[in-house]
Amino acid sequence: MSREVAFIAALRAIATSPAARGLADDAAVLEIGGARLVLTMDAIVEGVHFLPDDPPQDVAWKLVATNVSDLAAKGARPLGALLTYPLASDPAWDAAFLEGLGDACATFAIALLGGDTVRQPEHSARSFSLVALGEATGPVPSRSGARPGDHLWVSAPIGDAGLGLSVLRGEQRAKERSRMALVGRYRRPTPDVALGIALAPLVSAMMDVSDGLLIDASRLGVASDLGVVIDLALVPLSQAFAATLGDELNARLFAAGAGDDYCLLLAAPPSSKPMLKAAAAGVGVTLYRVGRVMAGRGLTLLYQGEAVPLPAKLGYEH
Amino acid sequence: MSREVAFIAALRAIATSPAARGLADDAAVLEIGGARLVLTMDAIVEGVHFLPDDPPQDVAWKLVATNVSDLAAKGARPLGALLTYPLASDPAWDAAFLEGLGDACATFAIALLGGDTVRQPEHSARSFSLVALGEATGPVPSRSGARPGDHLWVSAPIGDAGLGLSVLRGEQRAKERSRMALVGRYRRPTPDVALGIALAPLVSAMMDVSDGLLIDASRLGVASDLGVVIDLALVPLSQAFAATLGDELNARLFAAGAGDDYCLLLAAPPSSKPMLKAAAAGVGVTLYRVGRVMAGRGLTLLYQGEAVPLPAKLGYEH
Numbered sequence: 001m002s003r004e005v006a007f008i009a010a011l012r013a014i015a016t017s018p019a020a021r022g023l024a025d026d027a028a029v030l031e032i033g034g035a036r037l038v039l040t041m042d043a044i045v046e047g048v049h050f051l052p053d054d055p056p057q058d059v060a061w062k063l064v065a066t067n068v069s070d071l072a073a074k075g076a077r078p079l080g081a082l083l084t085y086p087l088a089s090d091p092a093w094d095a096a097f098l099e100g101l102g103d104a105c106a107t108f109a110i111a112l113l114g115g116d117t118v119r120q121p122e123h124s125a126r127s128f129s130l131v132a133l134g135e136a137t138g139p140v141p142s143r144s145g146a147r148p149g150d151h152l153w154v155s156a157p158i159g160d161a162g163l164g165l166s167v168l169r170g171e172q173r174a175k176e177r178s179r180m181a182l183v184g185r186y187r188r189p190t191p192d193v194a195l196g197i198a199l200a201p202l203v204s205a206m207m208d209v210s211d212g213l214l215i216d217a218s219r220l221g222v223a224s225d226l227g228v229v230i231d232l233a234l235v236p237l238s239q240a241f242a243a244t245l246g247d248e249l250n251a252r253l254f255a256a257g258a259g260d261d262y263c264l265l266l267a268a269p270p271s272s273k274p275m276l277k278a279a280a281a282g283v284g285v286t287l288y289r290v291g292r293v294m295a296g297r298g299l300t301l302l303y304q305g306e307a308v309p310l311p312a313k314l315g316y317e318h
Numbered sequence: 319m320s321r322e323v324a325f326i327a328a329l330r331a332i333a334t335s336p337a338a339r340g341l342a343d344d345a346a347v348l349e350i351g352g353a354r355l356v357l358t359m360d361a362i363v364e365g366v367h368f369l370p371d372d373p374p375q376d377v378a379w380k381l382v383a384t385n386v387s388d389l390a391a392k393g394a395r396p397l398g399a400l401l402t403y404p405l406a407s408d409p410a411w412d413a414a415f416l417e418g419l420g421d422a423c424a425t426f427a428i429a430l431l432g433g434d435t436v437r438q439p440e441h442s443a444r445s446f447s448l449v450a451l452g453e454a455t456g457p458v459p460s461r462s463g464a465r466p467g468d469h470l471w472v473s474a475p476i477g478d479a480g481l482g483l484s485v486l487r488g489e490q491r492a493k494e495r496s497r498m499a500l501v502g503r504y505r506r507p508t509p510d511v512a513l514g515i516a517l518a519p520l521v522s523a524m525m526d527v528s529d530g531l532l533i534d535a536s537r538l539g540v541a542s543d544l545g546v547v548i549d550l551a552l553v554p555l556s557q558a559f560a561a562t563l564g565d566e567l568n569a570r571l572f573a574a575g576a577g578d579d580y581c582l583l584l585a586a587p588p589s590s591k592p593m594l595k596a597a598a599a600g601v602g603v604t605l606y607r608v609g610r611v612m613a614g615r616g617l618t619l620l621y622q623g624e625a626v627p628l629p630a631k632l633g634y635e636h
Contacts, residue, residue, distance in 0.1 A: 003405055004435050007412055014420045017429035019398060028431035030398060032453065033353025039431060041400040041449065047439045080337060080348060082359040084402070084447040087321050094325055102332045111335035113346035113357060117322050121365045121443045127436065129402040129447035131359060135350060 002317065021142060024223055026070040026207055029140045036136045038076035042066045043084075043129040051168075056093050057100030058187040059128070064104035066210065067132035069191035069262040073208040075141060075200025076134030078108055078193060083115035084129040089122070108193065138197075141206040146224035146267035150204050150293040153276065155195055155264040155285055157238035158213050160185035162258020163245060174244040181240035189262035196264060198279040203268045209261040212315020216265055217291070218299045224267070227296035232256060232303040236288040249303050259316035267293050320635065339460060342541055344388040344525055347458045354454045356394035360384045361402075361447040369486075374411050375418030376505040377446070382422035384528065385450035387509035387580040391526040393459060393518025394452030396426055396511060401433035402447040407440070426511065456515075459524035464542035464585035468522050468611040471594065473513055473582040473603055475556035476531050478503035480576020481563060496558035507580035514582060516597040521586045527579040530633020534583055535609070536617045542585070545614035550574060550621040554606040567621050577634035585611050 008023055015023050019030040027040040042063070044050055050059050064081065071078050083101075088094050105112050110132060120126055164186030166172040167179055174182060191208065199206065205224055209216045214230065221228035232252040245251040268276055280287045291302075301308040326341055333341050337348040345358040360381070362368055368377050382399065389396050401419075406412050423430050428450060438444055482504030484490040485497055492500060509526065517524065523542055527534045532548065539546035550570040563569040586594055598605045609620075619626040 003409065006409075007403070007405060007416075007435055010413070010416050011430065014416065014423055015430040015432070017398065017431065019429060020431045023432060028398065028400065030431065030451075032355065032397070033351030035351030035353065037350065037355070039398075039400060039451075041402060041433045041447075043402040043434045043436045043447065045404075045436050045438055045442075048437050079350070080335065080346065080357070082346070082357060082449055084359060084361040084445075085325070086363075086445065087325060091321070091324075095328070098325075098328050098332065105332055111337060112329065112333040113335065113338045113348065114333070114341060115359045116361045116447070117325055118361045118363050118445065119366050120363050120445065124363075124443040125439045127402075127404065127438065127445040127447075129359075129361065129434070129445075131400055131449040133348075133357075133451075 040070035056096035060100030069208040071134035072196030076136040078110035080113040143223035146205040150267040152291040159255025161260035178240035206266040213256040215315030230291040358388035374414035378418030387526040389452035390514030394454040396428035398431040461541035464523040468585040470609040477573025479578035492562040499558035524584040531574040533633030548609040
């Protein structure tokens with residue numbers, strides 16, 4: 001059991017309110033005054049979640065987008081955010097961060113409500129924390145509601161952001177046009193709130209893909225106490241991805257094990273397919289079926305009808 | 319203009335929602351459904367807000383208490399909290415922190431709803447962030463509502479926590495009994511939610527004293543566009559404080575310039591005195607009048623009928 005898992009297990013003894021959803025979901029859901037409030041908090045740390053030389057505009061964008069992604073996965077419309085901000089030693093960095101923050105708040109229609117500015121000691125990794133709250137007007141899907149036989153769907157090509165990070169690190173080379181697309185997906189994720197709201201009433205379970213399709217699908221399976229099958233041949237790849245890394249098994253394993261996609265992963269009965277497709281088309285999005293949920297437990301990978309051994313690493317573990 | 323003030327001024331251009339209260343208050347106030355939600359976020363950083371060898375139980379307590387203090391100042395009942403937690407390299411530290419977190423959540427009746435655990439690079443100062451949300455059933459006092467002629471009141475003896483910190487740092491010596499009381503006020507502040515709720519309908523303005531009475535009273539004056547007079551002879555001192563530092567002018571200036579009191583500071587018309595006293599007595603608390611609000615601007619200090627020059631430092635500035 002990792003340190004994080006052990007710590008969260010201990011936290012659960014304190015977080016006994018039903019609104020906390022056992023700390024097993026992407027967000028808390030609090031009923032107040034007839035409204036259903038959805039709350040999520042994500043932090044990013046320099047040197048862990050972003051690189052010291054990442055553009056500050058993109059750091060701010062990503063901080064907002066990762067939180068909005070959790071709201072989208074719960075079918076919640078963003079209302080507001082609060083920010084913990086460590087002042088930089090460089091005022092130009094602060095100004096650039098604010099530019100990205102303003103962009104992101106405007107794009108996702110989320111109001112900055114407050115927060116706290118803090119000083120951090122010199123040479124300390126800077127840590128940014130954001131809380132986003134949203135309102136759901138319908139049911140708030142959990143990770144744990146999947147049922148045997150459900151199909152699994154994702155809402156965007158997988159692996160672009162992870163490949164973008166590899167390109168930035170110099171581990172992969174890409175042609176300029178692909179490079180821009182991939183790096184853009186890494187630096188400026190675009191969670192789709194309208195899609196989350198449209199799908200929420202139709203799904204058995206929903207979450208966002210943030211740490212990698214394989215690890216996040218596993219988590220959905222564990223939360224639902226079921227097994228999950230991913231058919232790697234069905235995992236959608238973008239043109240930029242395929243042009244850079246190809247579309248064979250190894251490329252697909254890379255895509256499904258890379259993080260930062262910030263699209264939706266959902267489970268729904270096969271009979272819901274027409275409604276899902278129509279709801280997604282209504283907001284201009286294509287859904288891709290990538291597998292299914294079944295009785296049992298664990299993650300199974302298929303490729304062209306054959307079982308594929310699980311890679312050592314299913315995604316990003318904190 | 320300090321770096322923090324400049325940054326917050328720039329943030330205001332983004333935080334245009336009325337719920338943000340111009341980032342000039344202790345908390346955001348969001349109307350949702352039929353409820354009035356109060357939101358606050360405070361962060362603490364190792365080496366800045368707490369010392370590396372502070373007991374982890376007390377670090378957790380203080381993180382919760384400082385946020386609850388903001389809710390109390392807005393007359394809001396605590397509902398829930400979300401936490402950003404950097405895992406320690408020492409699991410015993412994590413366990414001790416959880417113990418204090420559980421204590422504080424139980425004491426202040428606040429539900430832990432979620433959050434994020436993060437890894438920080440080695441040798442980095444650890445940064446904890448907490449968001450607390452509460453519900454107000456009546457009006458939510460701001461800092462900016464004071465009127466000329468209002469009396470200023472505080473809800474507890476001032477300066478104990480600041481003196482406790484000085485004792486811990488070895489700058490002051492105290493007899494054992496006083497030492498325990500003073501250090502206790504520093505490490506385990508006890509904001510009074512019931513008091514805040516009882517006073518909220520009666521005040522023109524209210525906030526908590528967190529950075530020091532003088533600086534916080536100044537902020538109330540600036541927010542209300544009025545001047546503030548503090549009569550240092552009226553500033554209440556505890557027995558432990560007076561036994562350690564005396565009760566003459568210098569001791570009173572120390573008390574009023576020290577931070578971490580986490581009591582309430584409120585402005586109300588003189589005619590409200592009987593109601594204020596009765597409301598406070600109803601929850602077992604004594605209020606102390608420490609000054610008044612008047613036309614004009616700036617902070618004026620009095621002691622035994624004489625004006626006292628302002629000290630160079632009015633309190634803790636972030």
